Amino acid sequence: MRLDKFICKSTELSRNEAKKLLKTGDVKVNGEVAKDPAMQVHENNSITIDGHELVARSSRYIMLHKVAETICSNVDEIYPSVLHFIDVDKAFDLHIAGRLDADTTGLVLITDDGRWSHNVISPKKQCPKVYRVWLRDEIMADELPGLVEHFKAGIQLQGEANLTRPAVLQQVDTDEVLLTITEGKYHQVKRMFAAVGNRVVGLHRESIGNVKLADLAPGEWRYLSEQEIAQFK
Known part of the structure; x- marks a missing residue:
């Protein structure tokens, strides 16, 4: 440190x-x-x-249900920082482990432990993140098997030399899917669907590893349990 x-x-x-x-x-x-x-x-x-x-305080590990029109940053910009929601001492000394876009909602992990957050976001750790995705265009029944295989094989993103890592696509409704990825490229989920001719109109992160948003209400936060913390150590 x-x-x-x-x-x-x-x-x-x-x-x-x-x-x-x-x-x-x-x-x-x-x-x-x-x-x-x-x-x-x-x-x-x-x-x-x-x-x-000097004796350092113990590191803090927090999960937040991010709402739309907030940003994963330590400073306010057009939208306010998500750290305003965290009612702890020196909240702005914390940082976000795995950012979400301003219009994306869902699970955000927040800490002041740099090694721990690196394990959350490092592609080498292949930590699964599950997103609920709402799409502009419906996915027809005859299209689904091919699309599932396409995501499993990897998507060629514009401007990227390599395919994305294998992703798991599960249909919830004709215009709603769950997508599990193990990396976090810039705007990755939106770019993956753009690459297959569709458009993301709503995006919500439900889990990171074994940490699940569950019944945490929008804008609410809580400390992680020892078991939740340990999986990223």
Whole structure:
């Protein structure tokens, strides 16, 4: 973890305040003065401010039911950040593990543990994400088998050299499907259906790995259980 982030997790200082403190030379790592905010430290290191040992707070792991017209960002833009919904101390020190577009709803995972979030989003981990997708054009019964195989074999996205990884397509209604993917390319679900001549008109993420949105209401959040956290460790 970055030294400035460790200081934030151990004190009430903001990131900017931590950087200013580092310039004073009052911070030491294993007895040596440290001034670089980006210096990588571990919780087992001895980190002190003016001789006082720091102890980092435990990492936080949260799930949120994202509503439309919000963004997965630490700053507000045209739409407000989803972090406004999280009623915890220093909510804007958290980050989103796997972003959703402003018009997409559903499950978002939020944490301040960088290694953990990397395991959520890394393509190498092949973590399954399930999306409920509403389409502009209906899928007819005779089209479905071929489409299922097409998604299983991989879709050629515009501007991409390689096919997408195998995806699982399940029909719910003529214009509604569940799609399971194990990667997270830019606008991937929308681009996959565009590549087969259809258009996504509604998108909702229902699960990431074994973490399911279930009955969490739109705009609500909760801490993850130890079992939910452990699957991404």
